[in-house]
Amino acid sequence: MRLDADMPFFFGPDAGLFGMYHTPSMPARRAILMCPPLGQDLIRCHRLYRQLAQSLAEQGMAVLRFDYHGTGDSAGDSAEVDWERCVSDAATAAAELRRRAGVDRIVAFGARLGGSVALAAAAQARFSEVIAWDPVLDGDQYVAALDAMQAALREDAGRFNRPRSHSDVAEQWLGFDIGETLRRQLSALRVGTANVPTLVLDSTASSPASHWERIVSHRGKVATIVPPTPWDDLDRLESAILSHPLIQAVTGRLKEVA
Amino acid sequence: MMREEAHRFGRARHLVGIAGIPQGPAGETGVIVLNAGLVHRIGPFRLHVELTRQLNAAGYPTLRFDLSTLGDSAASGGQQTRTQAVCSDVDDAMKLLAERAGCERFVLVGLCSGAQNAHVVAATDPRVSGAVFLDGYAYRTLGYKLRHYLPRLVDPARWARRLMQRTGGQPAAPKAEAQPIFAVAPAPREEVIADFTGMVNRGMKLYLVYSGGISNYFNHARQFRECFGKVMSHPAVTTRYAAETDHTYILTGDRARLLDGIGGWLSRNFPPANAGRQP
Numbered sequence: 001m002r003l004d005a006d007m008p009f010f011f012g013p014d015a016g017l018f019g020m021y022h023t024p025s026m027p028a029r030r031a032i033l034m035c036p037p038l039g040q041d042l043i044r045c046h047r048l049y050r051q052l053a054q055s056l057a058e059q060g061m062a063v064l065r066f067d068y069h070g071t072g073d074s075a076g077d078s079a080e081v082d083w084e085r086c087v088s089d090a091a092t093a094a095a096e097l098r099r100r101a102g103v104d105r106i107v108a109f110g111a112r113l114g115g116s117v118a119l120a121a122a123a124q125a126r127f128s129e130v131i132a133w134d135p136v137l138d139g140d141q142y143v144a145a146l147d148a149m150q151a152a153l154r155e156d157a158g159r160f161n162r163p164r165s166h167s168d169v170a171e172q173w174l175g176f177d178i179g180e181t182l183r184r185q186l187s188a189l190r191v192g193t194a195n196v197p198t199l200v201l202d203s204t205a206s207s208p209a210s211h212w213e214r215i216v217s218h219r220g221k222v223a224t225i226v227p228p229t230p231w232d233d234l235d236r237l238e239s240a241i242l243s244h245p246l247i248q249a250v251t252g253r254l255k256e257v258a
Numbered sequence: 259m260m261r262e263e264a265h266r267f268g269r270a271r272h273l274v275g276i277a278g279i280p281q282g283p284a285g286e287t288g289v290i291v292l293n294a295g296l297v298h299r300i301g302p303f304r305l306h307v308e309l310t311r312q313l314n315a316a317g318y319p320t321l322r323f324d325l326s327t328l329g330d331s332a333a334s335g336g337q338q339t340r341t342q343a344v345c346s347d348v349d350d351a352m353k354l355l356a357e358r359a360g361c362e363r364f365v366l367v368g369l370c371s372g373a374q375n376a377h378v379v380a381a382t383d384p385r386v387s388g389a390v391f392l393d394g395y396a397y398r399t400l401g402y403k404l405r406h407y408l409p410r411l412v413d414p415a416r417w418a419r420r421l422m423q424r425t426g427g428q429p430a431a432p433k434a435e436a437q438p439i440f441a442v443a444p445a446p447r448e449e450v451i452a453d454f455t456g457m458v459n460r461g462m463k464l465y466l467v468y469s470g471g472i473s474n475y476f477n478h479a480r481q482f483r484e485c486f487g488k489v490m491s492h493p494a495v496t497t498r499y500a501a502e503t504d505h506t507y508i509l510t511g512d513r514a515r516l517l518d519g520i521g522g523w524l525s526r527n528f529p530p531a532n533a534g535r536q537p
Contacts, residue, residue: 006330008264008274018264018276020330046298050330072300073264073276073307159504161470168509175303175508238506240296 005057011066012092016075019066019093020050021100022057031062031101032254033125035090035110035118038081039146040174041231042071044241045111052109052247059251062101066093068117079177083185086113087121094125109250111241112136112231115200119215122194130194131250133201134229137215139189146173149234156234174237193218201249203229225249260314263358265323268350274330275299275323275351277358278314287387287528288361289313290351291322292376294369294392294506298329302369302506305513309367312517317530319359321351325375341378348379363387365528367520368394370505374445380462381453388463388527390520393505395450396468396476399484405477451486458494463527466490467498467519471505496523 005023010016034049036042053063068086070076094106108118108127115132122130136142150173155163171178198220200212205228212222225245230236260280267273276299291306293299299322300307310320324331326343334343348366355361365388368376373394380389410416457464468476479499482490490497498519503512 006266006274008266008276008330010262010264020274040303043297043300043302046329047296072304073262075262077308078304153508159471159508161473161501164502164509168511172510175506175510177510238295238297238302 006054011096012089014075016069017066017089017092018073019064019096020053021097022053022063022065024057024060024062024101026060028060028062028101028103029105030254031064031097031103031106032056033090033094033097033106033108033118033127034063034065035093035108035114035121036065036067036072037110037112037114038068038071038086039113039176040237041112041114041241042067044239045114047240048111048242048246051242052250055247055251056254059255061254062097062103064093064097064100066096077177079179081176081179081182083182083189086117087124090117090121091125094121094127107131107254109133110135113142116189116191119191119194119198122196127194127196129197129199131199131201131253132215133225133246134204134231135191135200135215136189137191137211139186142189143183143187145232149174149232152234158235191215193220195219199223199253201225201246203227203243203246204231223249260311265354265358267354268331268334269346270332270334270336272326272332272334273323273347273350275321275354276310277355278310278320278322279359280314280317280319282317282530286317286319286359286361286530287363287365287524288319288321288352288355288359289365289367289524290348290355291320292348292366292368292372293325293328294372296328299324303508303513305369305507305516308513309517309520312521313524316521316525318524318528319355319361321355323347323351344375345379345382348375348383352383352385363528365389365524368392370394377450377453380457384460386462388465388524389457390465390467390523392467392516393469393472393476394466395445395485396472396481397444397447397485398475399481401484402475402477402481447485451489454486454489454495458489458492462494463523464495465498465520465523466495467500467516469499469503469505469507470501471503477501 007021009019011019056063067074068089070081105128107129109131110118111133113136115135118130154169193215198216200222202222203225260278263277265275294302306322310322313320325347327333352364364386366376367390369392373391376389380386482497507513
């Protein structure tokens with residue numbers, strides 16, 4: 001692998017979006033856009049996204065990783081993260097990937113809310129397929145889970161010498177300021193079918209098959225990944241999410257449809 | 259006004275980092291932020307992004323980057339020890355910031371393993387004129403043990419729990435202790451004291467901020483002096499113990515206070531107008 005095969009750059013409106021382009025090892029026929037999750041999931045998945053991107057580039061695919069406005073290295077404060085902006089940033093990133101790779105066909109991959117962004121942006125970004133790993137389909141449940149974890153964090157004796165005040169932990173989710181707009185948007189979020197071939201990779205261990213039905217009913221399928229991924233475990237909040245089975249599942253799927 | 263630039267750089271073009279370049283005169287002190295544990299260059303909960311942007315707004319050029327094999331950076335391919343690689347990586351980072359913003363002197367910032375890496379470079383590289391060590395080296399002192407164990411010895415509730423366990427009662431199951439995410443590998447205390455002494459003797463300014471998140475080996479502001487002796491009272495050394503915070507500043511208010519503390523310390527010791535020129 002060439003050391004400089006991955007190039008960091010800024011793109012998009014006011015060059016405010018950070019991207020990492022993985023040049024394919026041979027002329028690309030397809031491209032993959034990797035939509036990151038939000039909040040602490042983005043940090044936890046960084047290593048895995050890089051590993052997956054490099055594996056796909058070695059298979060001859062052009063890959064773009066990027067950060068939405070207000071996340072990662074992109075411009076904007078954490079409190080400015082906006083769901084609609086994430087979806088439009090995914091479309092902007094897809095256009096940038098088409099331009100760089102010189103191909104039109106883009107498969108989108110995303111973990112958790114990144115999978116939800118990929119599904120929501122599928123029409124606008126003209127994705128040919130979406131691979132969503134444990135996507136969030138019902139935002140109200142996701143918001144409730146984050147609120148519960150934030151409440152538990154206030155009294156986390158493994159983290160603080162004394163419980164913190166309610167105001168100390170208010171308007172944040174696990175390390176990040178949360179704007180009222182994002183809370184409202186996620187609370188109302190209900191992700192539907194993307195109307196493109198969709199593969200759901202399920203490592204939740206708790207979701208019945210019927211949970212995914214509405215996004216895979218037409219042109220999709222569900223594959224189970226083991227072991228389960230500890231997304232919502234406060235004790236592992238700062239541990240990286242690594243999954244060799246996930247990398248195998250995605251690279252295998254893309255070989256299949258090559 | 260400032261701009262951020264994405265760079266692939268280094269002796270083997272193996273490093274990735276984001277330089278923040280304020281508008282204004284060149285030749286100022288540059289601030290370089292090192293990885294905290296295995297977290298990529300944005301830092302825990304985006305701490306490094308918030309820090310570098312706040313410092314850019316105050317007029318300091320910055321670089322947050324990934325050391326070899328961390329984040330988006332690759333291995334250099336050379337036959338170096340980890341310590342040698344860290345020194346070479348920071349050398350590459352200083353060269354980049356010198357080229358992009360004209361910096362001649364540098365302040366290193368590191369949390370936990372980042373503090374350890376910053377320490378190693380600061381102890382040997384004359385271009386480093388300041389360092390911010392967040393939860394860096396520390397040792398369990400006699401004072402630590404007294405502060406830790408004495409209150410437990412005189413706590414009646416603790417004795418009651420003990421007694422209950424002995425008599426076959428049903429105490430609440432203790433919560434499994436979380437595994438430490440980050441850890442600073444120990445170095446001989448005399449060596450660390452000698453390093454600190456050498457740093458201040460050559461004119462470096464130091465800011466040590468230790469948090470309540472390392473209460474398994476550090477538990478009071480007095481412990482800086484207990485650990486490192488009189489060098490902690492040198493005018494070039496500033497210390498702060500933030501008992502209420504956790505190790506990675508997960509609460510945004512704690513993070514804001516940390517950033518204000520670093521910004522204030524920098525402006526007192528390296529005023530942007532004449533930063534970079536040795537006094």
